[in-house]
Amino acid sequence: MCGDPCHRAAVSAKVSPQIAAPLLAWYDANARSLPWRAPPGSPPPDPYRVWLSEVMLQQTTVAAVRPRFESWVARWPTLADFAEASDDDVMAAWAGLGYYARARNLLKCARAVAADHGGRFPDTEAALRALPGLGDYTAAAVAAIAFGRRAVVVDANVKRVVTRLFADDGGNIRALADSITPDDRAGDFAQAMMDLGSSICTPRAPKCLLCPLREDCAGFATGDPEAYPAKKAKAEKPTRHGTIFWLARGEDVLLVRRPDKGLLGGMRALPSGPWTLAHPHPSAASPLPPSPIGRGKGPAAEGGGKGEGEMEGAPAQADWQWLDGEIVHVFTHFRLVCRLAAARVEAQEAGAGGEWWPVARLGQAGLPTLFAKAAEKFRRDCDAV
DNA sequence: AAAACGTGGCC
DNA sequence: TGGCCAAGTTT
Structure with missing residues (x-):
């Protein structure tokens, strides 16, 4: 360090406005209008809406969030309303x-804020x-956005x-971001950076000629801004196989609740068995032993050679019928291929964690996409429904 | 610290 | 059309 007490002030007076001022000016003229956002320069919106939108937007596109945010705040307009909602x-x-x-x-x-903070969000970054x-x-x-803090x-x-902007290798993003963050309008500055990133400084084919920071951008100067940030190697995505079950009773179908931990945790779902890693070399592997699972008629007993375990997790001993075709669903870290098995029972209790759900109202069950896709296929392709 | 954790939109 | 990617957090 230089020992000059004015050093930091000199830096923020010199560097920060060079970036923040033109960016904020650009934002004032080009800010997107979004339902969770206040217009540039206006008082901050309800922290509940800011928080909700930020969580929804984690790894999720604005296009996907917008309608969900609208219906969410229509249903739970305030933090207090939402804190009383049921898990289901x-x-x-x-x-x-x-x-x-x-x-x-x-x-x-929400419940922690209600219980420990008097129903209001704390207004410091640390809290x-x-x-x-x-x-x-x-x-x-x-x-920054809800409380105007410099963050x-x-x-x-x-x-x-x-x-x-810095043609940087990504070693210390935080320090670089810190160096251009203004003391005032930190919330607008953050949102301006996001708007710039989504409309101008895009991952591919950035529109540098429209960028308010072009003159100060080292990446533009290199002639290949797209080289930043360095992209990481993508991991191989293994394939898993499983079975999804449709058990009908009258006009209802059996739904279960998944365990709170893990994939799709806490969500309603169709019953399913384990999702197991595909055998590396199915054809070369020794023939699987005959499997009596399922007993009597049923897919596992029909000797199709599909292997043991396919009926594991079945919610009942029943006359299971395979549907033609499979469901393919891609998760973040593996690809899932599911066979679909359907059966009908006359009288059976739902059992622990299960519930009979009217098929006509399946749209309101809140099934994650994998099971919504499976349910759609069952209803279209299966006469047992 | 690497891995788990979903989905829909876009080119 | 299949890979890439999005306003990340938790363990």
Whole structure:
């Protein structure tokens, strides 16, 4: 360090306005109108709406979030309303948005704010950071956008803009972002960075000629801004196989609730067995032993050679029929191929964690997309429904 | 610290 | 049309 007490002030007076001022001017003229957002320069919106939108937007596109945000706040207009919602209603309302731990943490967070903070969000980044589901990014974003705090907001957009701006290898994004974050209008600055990242400084084919920061951008100067940030190698995505079951009784179908931990945790679902890694070399493997699972008629007993375990997890001993075809669903870290088996029973209890659900109202069950796809195929292709 | 954790839109 | 990617967090 230089020992000059004015050093930091000199830096922020010199560097920060060079970036923040033109960016904010651009934002004043080009801010997107979004339902969770206040117009540039106006008072901050309800922290509940800021928080909700930020959590919904984690790894999720604006296009997907917008309608879900609207219906969410119509149903639960305030934090107090939402804190009283049931787990079931919240998980069903989140269905289709993915990353369901967000919904579980959302409710935990709302109840924590109600119980420990008098029903109002804390207004400091550190206190926000301690709430369930708020990591470094979201705590900074809420502090800046909802409370006008100066906070260094770093998400994928900021990372992209900043690495290009400085032609940086990505070693210390936070320090670089800190160096251009203004003391005033930190919330607008953060949202301006995101708008710039989504409309101008895009991952591919950035529109540098429209960029308000072009003159100060080292990445533009290199002639290949797209090289930043460096992209990481993608991991191989293994394939798993499983079975999804449709058990009909009268006009109802059996639904279960998945365990709170793990994939699709806490969500309603059709019963399913284990999702097992495909055998590396199915044809070369020794023939599987004959399997009596399922007993009597049924897919596992028909000797199709599909192997043992396909009926594992079946919710009943029944005359299971395979549907033609399979469901293919791609998750973040594996690809799932599911066979579909259907049966009908006359009288059976739902059992622990199960419930008979009217088929006509399946749309309101809040099934995650995998099971919604499966249910659609059952209803279209299967006469046992 | 690497891996788990979903989904829909876009080119 | 299949891969890439999005306003990340948790363990």
